[in-house]
Amino acid sequence: MIFGDAVFIPDDKGDLVALAGKIAETAAPLPPPTDLGMTLVKMLISLLALALLLFASYWFLKRLIQNRLQKGVGRQSIEILEKRMISPKTMLYLIQVENKKILFAESHLEVKALDTFRVVVEPPPE
DSSP, rough: EETTEEEEEOTSSEEEEEOOOOHHHHHHHHHHHOHHHHHHHHHHHHHHHHHHHHHHHHHHHHHHHHHHHHOOOSSEEEEEEEEEETTTTEEEEEEEETTTTEEEEEEEEEEEEEEEEEEOOOOOOO
C-alpha cells in the first residue's frame, strides 16, 4: 500500500510497517488509468481474429484430408475402372490391381469377388 511518500507492507504479525528510503523510491508506480472501452474493443477484435483462424484451419484441414482420401498418397496401384448400379442396394465394381481385373459385387450385407481376369500387357511395337 502506498500512502503519500511512504510505503507500507505487512510484517510477520500482520501489522502494517512503513518503509522509508530507497525501497520506497523503487516501488513500482501504479499504472495510469486506461480507457476500458478501447480495451474491450481490442479484446473483441482479438476474439474475432482467433475465431476466424480456427475456422480457416478447420476448412483447410478438411479439404486436405478429403483430397488425400480421394487421390491417395503416392503411386496408385488400385483403380476403379467402372461401377454399375444393379439395384438400389447393389453395385458392381470392375477394379484393376496391377495386372488383374477383379469384378466385385457390393450389397448392404456383403462385398463379394465374382471373377478375376488377367490383363495381358502387350509390348510396344518397335
